Amino acid sequence: MSARPIFTRPARLAAIAPYVWMVLFFLVPFGFVLKISLSQTAIAQPPYLPLFGFGDGVTGLKASFAALSLDNFRLLVSDNLYIASYLRSLVVAVISTALLLALGYPIAYAMARLPRRWQPVAMTLVIVPFWTSFLIRIYAWINILQHDGLLNKILLALHIVSAPVVWLSTDAAMYLGIVYSYLPFMILPLYATLAKQDEALLEAAADLGASRLQAFWLVTFPLSLPGVGAGVLLCFIPIVGEFVIPDLLAGSDSMMIGQTLWLEFFTNKDWPVASATAIVLLALLLIPLLVYDRLQRRQLEAR
Amino acid sequence: MPASAPRLSRFNVTALVLGLAFLYLPIVILVIYSFNASRLVTVWGGWSTRWYTEFFNDRAMLDAAWMSARVAVVSASLATLLGTLAAVALTRGERFRGRTLMSGMLYAPLVMPEVITGLSLLLLFVALDAERGFWTVTIAHTTLTMCFVAVVVQSRLAGLDRSLEEAAMDLGCDPARAFLAVTLPLIFPAIAAGWMLAFTLSLDDLVIASFTTGPGSATLPIRIYSEVRLGVKPEINAICTLIIGFIAVLIVGASLASKLSSGRGESAAPL
Numbered sequence: 001m002s003a004r005p006i007f008t009r010p011a012r013l014a015a016i017a018p019y020v021w022m023v024l025f026f027l028v029p030f031g032f033v034l035k036i037s038l039s040q041t042a043i044a045q046p047p048y049l050p051l052f053g054f055g056d057g058v059t060g061l062k063a064s065f066a067a068l069s070l071d072n073f074r075l076l077v078s079d080n081l082y083i084a085s086y087l088r089s090l091v092v093a094v095i096s097t098a099l100l101l102a103l104g105y106p107i108a109y110a111m112a113r114l115p116r117r118w119q120p121v122a123m124t125l126v127i128v129p130f131w132t133s134f135l136i137r138i139y140a141w142i143n144i145l146q147h148d149g150l151l152n153k154i155l156l157a158l159h160i161v162s163a164p165v166v167w168l169s170t171d172a173a174m175y176l177g178i179v180y181s182y183l184p185f186m187i188l189p190l191y192a193t194l195a196k197q198d199e200a201l202l203e204a205a206a207d208l209g210a211s212r213l214q215a216f217w218l219v220t221f222p223l224s225l226p227g228v229g230a231g232v233l234l235c236f237i238p239i240v241g242e243f244v245i246p247d248l249l250a251g252s253d254s255m256m257i258g259q260t261l262w263l264e265f266f267t268n269k270d271w272p273v274a275s276a277t278a279i280v281l282l283a284l285l286l287i288p289l290l291v292y293d294r295l296q297r298r299q300l301e302a303r
Numbered sequence: 304m305p306a307s308a309p310r311l312s313r314f315n316v317t318a319l320v321l322g323l324a325f326l327y328l329p330i331v332i333l334v335i336y337s338f339n340a341s342r343l344v345t346v347w348g349g350w351s352t353r354w355y356t357e358f359f360n361d362r363a364m365l366d367a368a369w370m371s372a373r374v375a376v377v378s379a380s381l382a383t384l385l386g387t388l389a390a391v392a393l394t395r396g397e398r399f400r401g402r403t404l405m406s407g408m409l410y411a412p413l414v415m416p417e418v419i420t421g422l423s424l425l426l427l428f429v430a431l432d433a434e435r436g437f438w439t440v441t442i443a444h445t446t447l448t449m450c451f452v453a454v455v456v457q458s459r460l461a462g463l464d465r466s467l468e469e470a471a472m473d474l475g476c477d478p479a480r481a482f483l484a485v486t487l488p489l490i491f492p493a494i495a496a497g498w499m500l501a502f503t504l505s506l507d508d509l510v511i512a513s514f515t516t517g518p519g520s521a522t523l524p525i526r527i528y529s530e531v532r533l534g535v536k537p538e539i540n541a542i543c544t545l546i547i548g549f550i551a552v553l554i555v556g557a558s559l560a561s562k563l564s565s566g567r568g569e570s571a572a573p574l
Contacts, residue, residue, distance in 0.1 A: 241416020
């Protein structure tokens with residue numbers, strides 16, 4: 001690439017402000033999470049024992065290193081509550097992502113097959129719900145799923161059920177909420193790769209004797225794998241840490257890790273344990289995050 | 304099979320219709336219920352706007368809405384500035400030290416669970432002994448939303464023909480002038496879309512705001528959430544409808560504006 005070096009310098013200068021901002025408000029805070037996850041709970045405000053103050057000098061620093069403890073992490077691996085909620089988060093994320101892929105793929109596929117001038121319209125229609133509030137969309141489902149809500153009314157009127165069914169506070173409601181909220185995140189990357197595919201490839205497959213289904217599995221699907229990867233990561237990672245949807249739609253008998261963290265923080269006021277929970281969650285997500293980062297970078301910078 | 308024939312099978316049509324119905328029906332139902340006269344949300348009692356009147360008399364809700372609006376405007380503006388700078392640096396800066404770290408820091412928050420972002424920012428604010436309220440939420444939202452702005456603007460910049468900038472410089476513009484006169488007008492639709500995305504994300508956020516706000520300065524989603532936990536209330540339907548209407552007007556207005564200004568509407572659709 002023959003980029004003008006003359007344009008490069010000012011562009012680099014432009015990096016300074018966002019760089020400083022992100023280091024200060026994204027990177028440094030993780031240091032604090034790590035630090036507080038190693039400190040001890042205290043009944044104080046803020047509710048943890050202070051660690052390395054800036055004015056302590058070397059001896060003070062040594063003393064605070066000695067005070068570091070892994071107790072919070074020991075608690076996380078010894079208490080079933082935490083292990084159970086980590087596992088549940090992973091299971092919920094895997095199942096939801098599979099459901100999203102199964103539902104999102106046909107929709108994205110159909111969008112890519114629309115006549116050219118209709119495709120932007122379809123894309124806008126898929127994006128618009130993403131602009132309306134997450135919370136509102138979940139709330140909309142509570143309206144429908146509650147005991148005397150619309151769904152039960154319809155089912156009763158059609159004599160499909162004889163008594164109202166409990167929908168709210170079930171896992172089914174939670175999966176519905178997750179699929180509903182994340183569907184645009186799955187559809188858009190899928191659509192982006194499917195729309196780019198050359199239809200001549202399918203004709204070639206047909207000429208070589210492939211049935212339409214064979215052509216799909218041997219040509220279309222493998223070529224759409226980058227989109228599948230992007231969609232899966234874009235949904236999986238945030239779902240693992242999801243809080244609002246399970247809190248409002250699922251029952252209270254088992255929690256996802258985001259809920260446990262929230263509970264430790266806001267209800268039990270145990271900031272060190274909440275921080276340790278966050279650190280472990282982050283560690284679990286590190287590999288998918290790194291893969292996602294590479295995909296994203298390749299996609300944006302390879303154009 | 305002739306290539307020019309429309310390839311819309313019955314399967315495709317069904318997938319599209321069902322998919323869009325799934326996305327839109329719950330919202331439509333919510334909007335209809337917000338005009339329900341009955342106090343029982345699910346019993347239809349005729350059309351009425353009483354729940355809207357109720358909202359406009361609810362001091363706490365109005366305060367929360369005002370707080371959210373201020374946070375959204377300020378954080379979206381800051382985020383647009385910072386995100387655009389970041390996008391320019393990443394697409395035009397070639398290789399520079401720390402570039403990998405920078406793009407990592409910009410992409411990670413897009414998928415990072417909000418509970419982690421919220422908690423880490425709160426711990427920073429506590430360590431800095433900052434008073435929690437308007438500014439802490441604004442800074443938190445700026446941090447999250449500038450990443451979305453950066454992605455939207457970056458994808459527009461990457462698709463831009465660089466020879467335009469080079470031509471401007473060949474004609475004697477210095478880089479700053481070339482950027483302001485040529486690049487900026489071309490990426491303006493993306494910048495505007497980025498601002499709107501940042502604005503709506505901020506207006507929408509519950510988790511990060513819950514962590515970073517202080518007593519007495521609840522945002523609208525925080526108020527709505529605490530009401531929703533207690534059950535469905537017709538007033539909430541009305542508030543939600545107002546928010547949906549507001550955002551719909553914003554999107555339609557912006558897409559019309561971008562169509563008028565550029566004739567190419569596609570850049571107004573981010574992500």
